[in-house]
Amino acid sequence: MSKPFVAVLMGSDSDLPTMQVTLEVLKGFGIRFEAKVTSAHRTPAATHAYVHDAEERGCKVFICAAGLAAHLAGAVAGITTRPVIGVPIDCGPLQGHDALLSTVMMPGGVPVATVAIGSAGAKNAGYLAAQILAVADDALAVAVKEERARSAAVVEAKDAKLQEKLANL
Structure with missing residues (x-):
């Protein structure tokens, strides 16, 4: 098995400007990461395949960013027992409040650690992933x-x- 890494999944390439700070935090700690655009709704089979493959290759934490009422973090949490951190993207007519609710309101037994809307949450997602990995490092x-x-x-x-x-x- 290769060195542990964090998978940073985004529902759209338009999420990258917000999620750039996540990548910078991970890089600053020397944490390996992969970044990928995938959709819980438009490419569900590809999302499932990637999550399973990433687990097999050593992914220890998933960070999932999505805007509007998209539910990438919830979809990923439904297929892995690895920690999932959800980042609601501040976009659309509700400025991320819909994304916040769709990310945080998970059913019991399928948790998603949800951070703040937007760039502050994206930064904290990187730090939280580092803290999770630091438990064993x-x-x-x-x-x-x-x-x-x-x-x-x-x-x-x-x-x-x-x-x-x-x-x-």
Whole structure:
């Protein structure tokens, strides 16, 4: 079996600008990934075939992005027991709220970890996948902790600048 990887599935190529940040987070942690456009509704057989093949090749986490009321994450969760992270894409007349509901409202026993609508959710999907993989990878766990510490340091530096400005009022 090859090194574990994350499969990033998108319902449309128009999802790529949002999902680019997911790929960047995974790449930043040195996590192997594959990205694919596939549809739960328009190419269901191909979606099923890819999920099964990806599992056999070492996929440990699926990240699925879709907009409107599409249900890619739910369809994938229905055919795998690997963790599935759903990213609702902010598009259409409801600006992703329909995608959020179709992603989060799964029946009991078929979970989808659902993140925020849009780019913030796409970024968090990458981080959540890293955290899932880090459970079995000590070096990755250290990298995730270090990234969290760097993020905290940025906030603390911004607060220090704010406090300095306030002191000079």
